[in-house]
Amino acid sequence: MAVPPSFADLGKSAKDIFNKGYGYGMMNLDVKTKTLEGEFKMSGSMNMDTNRVTGTQENQYKWPQHGLTFTEKWTTENTLGAGVCVEDKIAKGLKLSFDTMFSPNTGKKSNLLKTAYKREYLNAGLDVDLDFAGPTLHGAAVGGYKGWLGGCQMTYDSTKSKMTQGNISLGYKTENTQIHTNMYVCFKPDKYLHLFHTMMTRYVRIYHKSAKNVCKCEGIKIDAALYVDR
Template sequence: MAPPTYGDLGKNARDVFGKGYHFGILKLDVSTKTESGVEFSSGGYSNQDTGVVVGNLETKYKVKEYGLTFSEKWNTDNLLGTDVTIADKLLKGLSVGYSCTFSPQTGSKTGKLKTTYKHENVSATADFDLSLNAGPMVHTSAVVGYQ
């Protein structure tokens, strides 16, 4: 079994203090899946102190025979997001995805190429931030395990 990715190390400990224990915030998440395999999830929260209300909608569709996953997101800030991922088709354990966002009001766009490779003794990630304004940025990590 592959070790966890760097971002997942200590996740359970962080979740004890930060997940689901927000005072003054009302939160609702709803998900469903159709017979054809399309997943819908919607959610939102209301901050009782400031009166801020935020909502989002996400759809996800998997094409299993090609290893593809398509995901579309939209939130109340009018930010549109799309993720396309292909997993275990180019190389076993390799996942390559492209994530982009677009704000119709401001015209701002972001794009990120995400790669993850998991093998028996190593998990490695490389994310390429393809920002046109700030220039490209590369984030990498690796976790090595031995038994």
């Protein structure tokens, strides 16, 4: 089996139905171009009801012989970002990166140290949000074997000395069919338990989402996409 996807990408193809398949009242534009030494991305959206326009721009500069990638970002909210990462140089499959964001309007800053390691049957990562009050740890791991996928993700807030959220995900994938379920648990009373169920074949993709608490079901979304020729 090849390297399994990261935890954030589990079930991504089905989740994109809501994010990319429906643009009612919205106009979206995505531009991407690549060269041997870099990559340029630009995305924008416009709300037709409010005429509000938002957008982001990202530039990447690569130094292949040293495994380095430098990134700079800008958004229409006047948020500036920069980052650097090194991959497959310290160890095969290991990626280290550091991202920083700054908003001149609000003075808000964020610094994120990321580590990721992937190999056959395993994809794991640990991110550290370097806040002045105390770091927050985000850990995730995904394992795969003969089409089966299983993963978990946890967040630990050092300022509160406790776990704040967790996710457990299971799935099965073949060439033409993919089944995925995800359970989100928040470590607080009276919060919600989110369940995501996905079934995807080569021509049909169905996505079911429900959010509920102990007493009642709060919401359900069911979606499907049909591919005529694929």
